[in-house]
Amino acid sequence: MQAFIPDLSILLAFAAASIVLAITPGPDMALFISRTVNYGRAHGIAAVLGASTGLFVHIGLAAFGISLLLATAPTAFFALKIAGALYLLWLAIQAIRQGGGITLTKKARRQPSVWQSYLTGVGINLTNPKVILFFVTFLPQFVSHDDPAAAVKLLFLGGEFILLSIPIVIAIVWGAEWVAGLLTRSVVAQRALNWSFAAVFAGFAAAILTIEARH
Template identity: 65%
Template sequence: MPSFLPDISVIATFALAAFVLAVTPGPDMALFVSRTINWGRNHGFATVMGALTGIAVHTMLVAFGISVLIIAAPAAFWALKIVGALYLVWLAIQAIRDGGGILVVNKQGGKQPSWAQSYLTGLGINLTNPKVALFFVTFLPQFVSADDPSASAKLIFLGIEFVIVSIPVVVATVLFAEWLTRTLKEKAWVGKALNWSFAAVFMTFAATILFAEGRK
């Protein structure tokens, strides 16, 4: 077996944990749905790709120990929390603005973003979420022995596994949002209700992020 491959039992256990995390609602999932509803499936997938790129970045940081330094330094972690919370507050404000780029209310009044902008939005919400950093710093390394000479390679493998396990979940989320758009597009009040609902979701996660604590 190649040195970068964890044991089969570790791969299976981590796959289950990754799936549970992927299906747990969070700001990433809320953004996938809202972008798809507002601008279509392609923008939903562009946002997904941005978030998955963020996961890859977190994996590399953990593999080479940089995230540990961020979480261990109170000032750096606090700055990350503030940036993440402010980003979610901004998304919440956009959600309740007509044509703000979050959900369909008066879509014609808003400027359609480029695919690159949707991608960067997904990347940004993932990278500025300290809950994700905490997960990768505190949870991912538990599947690899610290004295394993191939620890970094195995961490990268597990990060790739996390992305692979997450793909069916996020694809299903985008496709569901596309179906929801076709089903409810004629009911303006539904769009307004969804706008305020997603604004509440983003504000809730912003508050949660502010109370996130680094590992002691």
């Protein structure tokens, strides 16, 4: 593979994590579903595109910041990786404790424009602390501290995340009414999703901590 393309095993592992994140209920998904249910699919897709724009910002900032740590503070980079593992464990615990239900916003008296739905998607993504923490603490797990192409690989992985997540969330928009009903009324579905997410997050965290303990 080219120097800027991560190994196939890393691409597959990150793809699995990306898919789990894409279907995890949260503020972004709540926005996509509520805009679709209340105003139509065009608004839902506009919100998806807005959130994707926000992801480009997160990925760029994370890649730049992490590459800077690699060059100037290897110890801080190691600490960041450990923090990432602990953050994933926290996500696993939260997935079990918080019920995982999704709260949909109520329809406003005045219908927004499609452009406003797009901007709302940008805003909710840029200000979502979970998204910020995830990209800052999770992306470093997929590069080595001595890799000269780390920054470019991080950008490549960020692009992979966006390419995988957009079709998934657009599919959710198309099935918004069914997804909304499933996540707001079915306790069994919520619990199944929560335990699945918790298992994946905990598995990644355990793998990270095990690998770092061997170094």
